[in-house]
Amino acid sequence: MALGKLPVLALQQRRQGLAKLLPPAEETLRGSLVERYVSCGNPDCRCARGQRHGPIWYLTVTLGAGRTAGWVVPPEQVDQVRRWIENYRRVKDDLEKISDINHELLRRSRPKKKAKK
Numbered sequence: 001m002a003l004g005k006l007p008v009l010a011l012q013q014r015r016q017g018l019a020k021l022l023p024p025a026e027e028t029l030r031g032s033l034v035e036r037y038v039s040c041g042n043p044d045c046r047c048a049r050g051q052r053h054g055p056i057w058y059l060t061v062t063l064g065a066g067r068t069a070g071w072v073v074p075p076e077q078v079d080q081v082r083r084w085i086e087n088y089r090r091v092k093d094d095l096e097k098i099s100d101i102n103h104e105l106l107r108r109s110r111p112k113k114k115a116k117k
């Protein structure tokens with residue numbers, strides 16, 4: 001529903017709900033998890049016949065200006081990394097929603113010229 005149609009109280013409640021459910025900021029991570037299958041180069045290995053090794057998980061992070069960094073994530077950390085990336089996305093989305101609500105509340109609290117006279 002468009003924010004402009006909700007009463008102030010509903011906006012405040014929605015804002016409160018979003019803030020309460022915000023994922024913990026210390027458990028956030030920007031980047032993407034990618035899965036790769038690799039060959040080791042040994043011509044006698046099974047990977048030389050198409051059965052590549054893996055999955056090997058990488059975290060890739062954009063550093064801006066087209067630069068990216070990446071490194072291997074150990075299997076036992078993959079779940080946590082996945083969760084923290086999801087938290088990062090949610091924190092960003094929810095902050096955006098809270099900000100939209102605050103924009104709307106600010107707009108409404110602006111003094112109206114007509115009413116004053």
Ligand SMILES: [Zn+2]
Pocket residue numbers: 039040041042045046047048053
């Ligand atoms: Zn191999």
